[in-house]
Amino acid sequence: MKKYKIFIPIILMVVIPAIFMTFISFFRFSTTLDRKLSDAFFHILPSHHFFSKDIVIIDIDELSIAKYADHPELGQWPWKRHIYPTLIGYTKLLTPPKITIIDIMFTERSDYDEAIVTANESLGEISHAANFRDGGIVIPRQGINEISQRFRVNLQTTLPFPQYENASFPIGKIGETAPMVHVVNVRADSDGILRRFSPVVMWNGLYFPTLALQAFVLGEPYQIETMDSNLLLTKENLKRVVPLGKDGMVRAYFYSEAELRNIPRYSASGIIESLEKLNSGEVEDPNDLLVPPSLFENKIVLIGTSAAATHDDVVTPHGLFPGVIAQAVFASNLTEGHLLKELPESYGISFTILVLLIGVLILFINQWHLLKNLYPIIAISMFVGLFYILYRMDFVISTYSFVLGFPISYLLGFAYLTYTEGKEKRKFNNILRNLVDPGVVSVALENMDSLKQGGEWEITAFFSDVAGFSTISEELSATDLAKLLNEYLSAMTLVLKSNSGTLDKYIGDAIVGIFGAPIQYKDHPKMACKSALEMLSELEKLRTKWNENNEFTPLARAMVFRIGLNCGLAKVGFMGTDSLASYTMMGDSVNLAARLEAAAKDYGVSILVSESIESVCKDEFHFRFLDWIRVKGKEAPVKIYSLESLQKDVTDVMRQAEREYELGFEMYLGRNWEKAIEHFQNVSKLYQREDISSHLLIKRCQSLFQNPPPVDWNGVYTRTSK
Known part of the structure; x- marks a missing residue:
């Protein structure tokens, strides 16, 4: 292009x-839009990360709330706080968990706070939830209390992190005795879907850990710093690089929906029931309990809610899930390194x-x-x-x-x-419809590139010319000449197209055609032969019509034409400019067809073909051998034939005459001029008319008799004119 x-x-x-x-x-x-689309791709593509095996959830679910709604020690939601030390203590009956992270906020006073305080002081690694929010009365920096100073993250950075206006820490002595505190607030994207989290959040110029960060550090000493646009967490020999976005948040890997639904969750009611059976002696072996304590050994335990009454649901890429599930995903991401960088x-x-x-x-x-x-x-x-x-x-x-x-x-x-x-x-199409039968055009146009480029392959070249047309044109007026030519060319072109031939061009009264292009037909030589014979019949019909209507001149009404056919390799394709192009052919095989059309006049035949045509069509068409000639511009001799008829139309007279001609040609090649002339004369007698081909050879024999050829003469006649 x-x-x-x-x-x-x-x-x-x-x-x-x-x-x-x-x-x-x-x-x-x-x-x-990007995040919605990537969610869709995540659903389609197979997962390559799996939820951490170290994280389990104690779930205050619908069953737990319904089962103990009338229990004097628990009551309706929210439960009395002394139940939480019970749940935490149960997990520590055997090997204790690595950490217990509570996803329930104790930011208001109750009559049972002392139980939580006792648990903080006696049960070890517990992290309590802090609630950060925007709106309300903004607490100035001088209002920062001891709790906030104790639990803040030692981080110096200019990178942005989620920032809140107000903070509510665990109330009173719960906060004062809490081993750890984490922020449970999460921020959904603008479309309401929770996809990202931050290891730390900011309030009053200070940074505080989120639940995910507490799950990673497990209450152990750690270092936190920023490096480029990443957050670097270091704990003992473990390093975690957190790829932060522009707003200080990281894209979470949300696993598959099936994995989220299969996160180990143990109902709080099951734990309470198991503890009751253990205390009553109903079950002696802890492993036989409904929820064995061994399930929590060396685990990261999250205590949260999934009951509808707790109103702690979030929209995730997999749909609506309890908030504790999302927090578990964030904790798994950070502990396992399943973090996505946008x-x-x-x-x-x-x-x-x-x-x-x-x-x-x-x-x-x-x-x-x-x-x-x-x-x-x-x-x-x-x-x-x-x-x-x-x-x-x-x-x-x-x-x-x-x-x-x-x-x-x-x-x-x-x-x-x-x-x-x-x-x-x-x-x-405008070009081809004038050159080719309409049925062929649609097929040819299916491969436009091949049609435009053309190529080189075997075709049959067709040339025809009206004998003595110059004399005819001199006898006719311009109007009659145009009418005669239009009738003749229209009839012949129709025959050409009906046999899948392509009209190359008109040259005055001459017709140039191609068989086997642009569509490559295997039987293109036979198509050309059939077309040539049909043209003879069509011309006879035209002459009959002209004679009946007494049209034109006697010479015009007796019009005859000559056709030359040759089969061989040729270059074919569209040639010309973008605005004016024609489908044409070029090559030695094309030139030979033109020479054969001219030579047909010398031999007095209507259709002169080369041996390449005769050899592939002789089973269906009848050919008469005429001569060995060398046309102008070519050194190699060509064996030429006259296309006479279909095989079924051959007569005995034709066979006898052709046999006499062949015998005469054998004598001619043997330099037996007198015998050759005798046989050639017999041909005309058999036809009962002068046979021009025989007469031509008789004259040649007479000339050679008077002027014998050289010793190396092979009988090939060289034409000196085109």
Whole structure:
């Protein structure tokens, strides 16, 4: 494709989609759209991370609340706080858990706070929930109390983290005696879906750990610092790099929906019941209990709620789940290193533009049609493949640019391709419909590139010319000459097309045709022979009509033509300019056909063909051998034949006459001029008319008798004229 022609596809397939992508990004629609699209891909692609085996949940579920709604020690929700030390203590009956993290807030006073205080002081590693929020009365910095100073994270950074206006820590002595405190607040994205979390949050210029961070550090000493745009956590020999986004939050890996539903959750009612049976002596072996204490050995235990009455549900990429499930996912992400890094939008846009540029090459430069048809599959496969490879490496590439840009690019490119190819098809159709039978045109146009490029293959070249047309034209007026020529050419061209021939051109009264192109037929020599014989019959009909109507002059009504046929390799294709092109043929085999048409006059035959035609058509058509000749411009001799009829129409007289001719030619080659002349004379007697071919050979024998040829003479006659 020319340079100026490729400019439009680039505009349509690259520039316009790029402008649209820029528009989406400029108005900040891209981030939410990206995350929604990536959620969809995460659902489709197989998981490569699995939920941590170290995390379990004690769940205050619907069964627990319903079962103990009338219990004097618990009552309706919220339960009395002395139950929590019971639940925590049960997990420590055998080997204690690594840490117990409570996802229930004790930010208001109750009559049972002392039980929580006692648990804090005696049961070990417990982390209590703090509630951070926006709105209400903003507490100034001087209002920061001892609890907040004790539990803050020692972090110095300029990176942004989620920031809140107010904070509520565990109340009174619960907070004062709490071994650890974590913030349970989470922030959903603008579409209301919780996808991200932060290891720390900010209040009053101080940083505080979230539940996920407490699950990672397990109450042990650790270091926290920022490095570039990442958060670096170090604990003993374990390092965790947290890839932060622009707002200090990290994309969570939400596993599969099945995994979320199969997170180990043990009903609080089951624990209470198990403890009652153990205390009453009903069950002696703890392993036989409904919820054995061994389930919590060396685990990270989260205590939370899933009952509807607790109003602690969040919307995740997998739908509505209890908040404690989301917190468990964040804890698993940080402890196992299952953290996703959202790559900058520019990465996705760059990849998309690369794919769009490849699309331009495939649609408008590439000549392989199958590749054009496979282009959408290839592009989508490239994108999905790249997305999955990066996803396996815990990177998330921007998707909106491809998901929106590629369809726009493909539709615009395909529409323009359809328009341009349709334009070219209309152009070539206008040319071909005058050259080829309409039934052939549609087939030829199916492969436009092949049609435009052409090629070199075996065809049969057809040349015909009216004998003595110059004399005929001198006798007729311009009107009659045009009428005669139009009738003749129309009838002959119709025969040509009906036999799947292609009209190359008219040269005055001459017709040039091609058999075997643009569609490559195997039997193109036979098609040409059939067409030539039918033209003889059609001309006879025209002469009968002209004589009956007394049209034109006697010479015109007696019109005859000559045809030359040759089969061989030739270059075929459209040649000319964009505005004026014709489908034509070139090559030595074409030139020979033209020479044969001219030579037909010398031998007095209507259809003169080469041996290449006779050898493949002799089973269906009858040919008469005439001579060995060397045409002008070629050194190699050619064996020529006259196409006489179909095999079924051959008569005994024809066979006898042709046998006499062949005997005469044998004598001619043997330099027995007198015997040769005798046989050639017998041919005319058998036909009962002068046989011009025989007469030609008689004259040649007489000449050679008077002027004997050289010793190395082989009987080949060299024509000196075209």
